[in-house]
Amino acid sequence: MGKMKWFLSVVLLGLVVMIALFLVSRKDDQPVLPLQSVPAAENYVEPVTGKDDQPDLPLQSGPASENYVDLVTGMDFVWIDGGCFEMGSPDDEQSRKPDEGPVHQVCVDGFYMGKYEVTNRQYQLFNGKHVSRNIEGYSFNGEEQPVTDVSWDDAMAYIEWLNRESGKTFRLPTEAEWEYAARAGSKTSRFWGDSPDDACMYGNIADITANTFWSDWTIHNCDDGYIVTAPVGQFKPNAFGLYDMVGNVWEWTGDWYGKDYYENSPMKNPQGPLTGDTRVVRGTPWDDNPGDERSAKRLELEPNYRGQYNGFRLVLPSAK
Numbered sequence: 461m462g463k464m465k466w467f468l469s470v471v472l473l474g475l476v477v478m479i480a481l482f483l484v485s486r487k488d489d490q491p492v493l494p495l496q497s498v499p500a501a502e503n504y505v506e507p508v509t510g511k512d513d514q515p516d517l518p519l520q521s522g523p524a525s526e527n528y529v530d531l532v533t534g535m536d537f538v539w540i541d542g543g544c545f546e547m548g549s550p551d552d553e554q555s556r557k558p559d560e561g562p563v564h565q566v567c568v569d570g571f572y573m574g575k576y577e578v579t580n581r582q583y584q585l586f587n588g589k590h591v592s593r594n595i596e597g598y599s600f601n602g603e604e605q606p607v608t609d610v611s612w613d614d615a616m617a618y619i620e621w622l623n624r625e626s627g628k629t630f631r632l633p634t635e636a637e638w639e640y641a642a643r644a645g646s647k648t649s650r651f652w653g654d655s656p657d658d659a660c661m662y663g664n665i666a667d668i669t670a671n672t673f674w675s676d677w678t679i680h681n682c683d684d685g686y687i688v689t690a691p692v693g694q695f696k697p698n699a700f701g702l703y704d705m706v707g708n709v710w711e712w713t714g715d716w717y718g719k720d721y722y723e724n725s726p727m728k729n730p731q732g733p734l735t736g737d738t739r740v741v742r743g744t745p746w747d748d749n750p751g752d753e754r755s756a757k758r759l760e761l762e763p764n765y766r767g768q769y770n771g772f773r774l775v776l777p778s779a780k
Contacts, residue, residue, distance in 0.1 A: 526701075528572050528776065532626045533582045535574060537776055538701045542570035545640050546647065548722055548756050553649050555751030559719045559758055566636045567728050573633065573641050574773035576692035576703050577606035577711065578618070586621045593768050595688060596673075604691035606704070606771040612712050612739045612763035615772045622774075632714040633775045635758070636730045638742045642706075642755045644699035649754045651698045651705065656750035657681045662698070663707020664690040664746050665753055678749045688768075689746050706753045709771035710741035710761070717760035738762055745769035 528537040544567040549560040580592055581603040592600035592608040600608050610618075619630050633641070648654050652662055659665050660682035668683040684690070684707070693703045715732025717740045732740065738760035744753040747769070761770065 527575075530622070530626060530628070530630075532622060533585055535578070535582055535774070536576065537572035537774075538575050540571055540573050540637075540641050540700055542568055543640070544568075545643060545645075547636060547639055547725075549649065549754065553754070553756070555754065556756065557758070559722075560756045562722055564722055564725060565727055566640070566725070566730060568634075568637050568640050569729060569777075571633075571637060572776040572778075573637070573700075573702060574775070575701065577708060577771050577773045579604050579692055580607050583607040583610070583618060586618050595768060598688045600689050600768060602691060604693075605689045606692055606709050608689065608709055608768050608771050609766045610712075610771060611766045612761070614766070615712050619774065628776060629778070630774045630776050632712055632772060634729070634731055635713045635715040635740045635742065636725075637775060638711065638713050639755060641700055641702060642698065642742070644702070646699070646755070649756070651755055656753060659706055659744075659750075659753045660684040660695075662695050663704055663744065663753070664695070665707045665744055666747050666749055670747065674747075677747070680750050680753075686746070704743075706744045708746055709743065710745050710759060710769050711743040712761075712770065712772040713740045713742055715740045717758075741770055 526539050528539070529535070530537070544565055546563050547566040548563040549556040550563055551561065553560075580590075580601055584590055590607070590609075592605065594600065599605075615632060619632070622628070622630050642651060644651050646652075650656070650659070652658050657680050659680050660667055664684045664686045666677050666679045667686075668679060668681075669685055670687055671677055671679045673687055684695070686694075689708050690704075692708070695703065695707070697703045698705055713732075716734070716736030717738045718733040718736060721730075721733055739762075741759045741761050742757070744757070
């Protein structure tokens, strides 16, 4: 009987030793983690999926970032790399005007430009009473239609408000920046080529739809499907990813107008004449004729002029 107790004791002891050795080996298989400087619950980030726990930050300026979103208005901006281009139109370009020449080289620094024209919704954050008019029962007042009936002075007041609210330095584009952005690297009369009848793929202009209501218009031989201004972003963008650089509205620039300014324009970041009586608008409104949708087309308007043809888009030199 004594031998039996001794045998059971040895077996039990052996089992205890084996269990202990097994537990030790399991512990040694685990990786050694560095100690945290704060409680683990405050500093833990799940691998891979931890990205969802991080706040969404606006993209910073520079070629590495393609877009920026203004947090006050929700306005989208596209980064435009700086570069040089031939500004103006050659003498043999059809429908050109004398103030579009001479063709001259211009270089601009990089900047953010509004992906779309400023909309009624975005403008009414500043002036809730503003109304973009109706014409013969057709409304310009949709939230995503471009704001119209805004003067250059109105646009500057909007910019002053937005800069105060956002802490940024938004402004109107210079005339050179506008044409550089509109051309998007192209050298043809229009950023898509030379045919005016392809304009309906890229913007809202005088077309077959409008001609059914205004039969005396000279129109493009195409159909964009809109009678008056279209909601922004309904057509193809140019190569820089900008929408409605043709059609919808004339767009205010920051420059004074000078008929002969191109003859003496500086090559680097031209700002327009120092003084003047009228401001330059660029682009093409919703009712413009074939020939007016060319990238070099210029027009002058008095700074206090308001009409159903003019709006604006913004630029931002830096998002920082």
